[in-house]
Amino acid sequence: MTNIVEIAGLEKRYDERTYALRGIDLRIAEGEWLTILGPSGSGKSTLLNMLGCLDRPTAGSLQVCGVETSGMKQRELAVFRRENVGLVFQQQHVIPYLTALENVMLAQYYHSVADKDAASAALEHVGLGHRLHHVPGKLSGGEQQRVCIARALINQPKLLLADEPTGNLDRANACNVYDMLSKLHREAGQTIVLVTHDESAAEYGDRTIRIEDGRVVESPHPACSVAS
Ligand code: ADP
Numbered sequence: 739m740t741n742i743v744e745i746a747g748l749e750k751r752y753d754e755r756t757y758a759l760r761g762i763d764l765r766i767a768e769g770e771w772l773t774i775l776g777p778s779g780s781g782k783s784t785l786l787n788m789l790g791c792l793d794r795p796t797a798g799s800l801q802v803c804g805v806e807t808s809g810m811k812q813r814e815l816a817v818f819r820r821e822n823v824g825l826v827f828q829q830q831h832v833i834p835y836l837t838a839l840e841n842v843m844l845a846q847y848y849h850s851v852a853d854k855d856a857a858s859a860a861l862e863h864v865g866l867g868h869r870l871h872h873v874p875g876k877l878s879g880g881e882q883q884r885v886c887i888a889r890a891l892i893n894q895p896k897l898l899l900a901d902e903p904t905g906n907l908d909r910a911n912a913c914n915v916y917d918m919l920s921k922l923h924r925e926a927g928q929t930i931v932l933v934t935h936d937e938s939a940a941e942y943g944d945r946t947i948r949i950e951d952g953r954v955v956e957s958p959h960p961a962c963s964v965a966s
Contacts (some may be wrong), residue, residue: 741801742768742897742929743789750784750952758784760952763800768896771923771930773940776949782933783901785949787874787932790823790899791815791873795850822849824890824898827906830882832874838885839870845889860888864918880911884918891922898922900932916942 743766750759751836757779766772767881777783787793788824791807794815800808801941802878803822810818832841842857861870862886883903890898900919920942922928932943938945 740768742770742803743822744801745798745929746799747798748788748800750781750788751796757952759788759795762952762954764947764954766931767927768947769927770928771919771932771943772903773943773944773946774931774933774949775935775937775940779937780936780949781952782949784952786899786901787930790825791819791899791932792825804867822896823951824893824895826883826886826890826898826903828902830874830879830886830906830953832882832885832889834874837871838866838881841874841885842889842892845892849893851893856893857892858893861885863922864888865889868930871944878911879907880914883907883911883915887915887918887922890935891928895941896929898928898930900930903932904934904935904936912936923954 739842743764745762745764749757751757762785766777766789772787774782788795789802795808796806799806805818807815807818833844836844838861839854839857842860843852843854846852846857847878858870861867864887866881866888869877869881874885877885888910904915907915914941919930947954
């Protein structure tokens with residue numbers, strides 16, 4: 739089984755005294771859905787930001803898709819991120835005056851691609867084929883988050899990272915988003931790392947780890963079958 743992420747002794751300090759991560763060792767297999775649970779302030783987002791090349795560790799090794807990213811310069815990180823990582827956040831960051839289709843096509847633009855059919859297909863894949871030309875204000879919160887998922891996946895990232903993607907959604911919309919991610923994981927074998935404090939989200943993934951005070955406190959062995 740190939741590991742898409744290999745982390746050893748990862749540390750992040752924001753200043754001399756504030757350790758956000760205190761030595762994380764972690765492997766994530768290709769095709770796996772890993773859920774990272776932990777209370778607020780435990781270091782979940784910091785870890786996800788390292789994985790997503792949005793920030794750099796203070797110490798330790800971080801390999802994503804076989805490439806050591808810990809020593810990369812900001813510009814290299816940005817290129818690497820664009821090629822390999824899809825990001826979904828709690829705040830949806832959709833452009834309010836663009837339609838769902840245009841929001842997804844904007845992500846293609848950063849890859850110098852403009853493929854309306856592929857963007858439509860991505861939205862159909864997340865169940866929004868009938869909402870292509872709606873602006874975000876005419877979509878529910880769950881539908882807006884599904885636009886974000888389509889946008890994150892449009893350039894076929896090897897790794898999909900989601901930071902509290904249902905944090906702003908009611909239960910029905912949250913289940914809807916998780917069902918959508920499950921479908922992508924099951925049918926396309928998408929590797930997913932989900933960060934959340936919502937314990938019930940763990941049921942959707944293959945494996946769950948728990949972080950407290952910048953350390954992994956509970957890390958069961960990987961599930962036998964990661965691509966069901
Ligand atoms: P979580 O996602 O689990 O809520 P975070 O990764 O956001 O936790 O934060 C972990 C720790 O790092 C917290 O103590 C937080 O205050 C601190 N922290 C996070 N981001 C910054 C930052 N940009 N500057 C300084 N401290 C930060």
